[in-house]
Amino acid sequence: MRHRFRTSALILCCLGVPLASAFAQSHAAHAPASPVPDRMELAWSPALIDGLPRHDVSIDVHGTPLRCEGVALVDLLRRAGAMPAEPLRGAHLARRVDVMSSDGYRVVFSLGELDRSLGKQAVYVADRCNGQPLDAREGPARLLVPGDSRPARSARQIKTFVIE
Structure with missing residues (x-):
């Protein structure tokens, strides 16, 4: 035995x-080719989107058509170092971005759904709508998620992006 x-x-x-x-x-x-920061917090400022490619985005919000201008959220995250330029893999797939509004509203996206090689969810950070800068009620920035069937994640009054 x-x-x-x-x-x-x-x-x-x-x-x-x-x-x-x-x-x-x-x-x-x-394994991810780029290191994964534990947590990153980005406070909204126009400098976050300066120089990034701008997009015209049309969306219907509660029956009101909006034609806005802004940048892709994925471009903002990549420039800040919160998301690698190469397709996501490994630990990056478990990460998310929480978008916080000044009124306490919060929406969440996984980095995987934003990555162009995976989810391809188009999400934009707009600072202008209908030809005007956003006013205090809507701005200073708002999210636009044209692919959503209702505008629940098209948050306004964006204050902070928290990436974990």
Whole structure:
């Protein structure tokens, strides 16, 4: 019986090392190429979007058509270092961005749904609508999510972006 146990243990050790090595190599291949910051908080300021490509976005909010101008949220996050330029993988897939409004409203997006190689969810941060800068009731910035069936995530009065 003792001999059988030793033989089994030896076989497991011999097989386990190559399997563990293969698993480690496979896991390393899917690790993020860019480091993942634990938490990042970005306070809204026009400087966050200065110089980023601008987009015209039309959306219907509670029966009112809006034609707004702003930047892609993914471009803002990449410039800030909160999201890598390459397609997401590994630990980045478990990350999210919480967008906080000054009235306490909060919406959440996973980085995976924003990544153009995965979810492709178009989300924009607008600072102008209908040809005018956003007023205090709507601004200083607002989110636009044209693909959503209702505007619940098109938050206004954006104050902070928290990436975790």
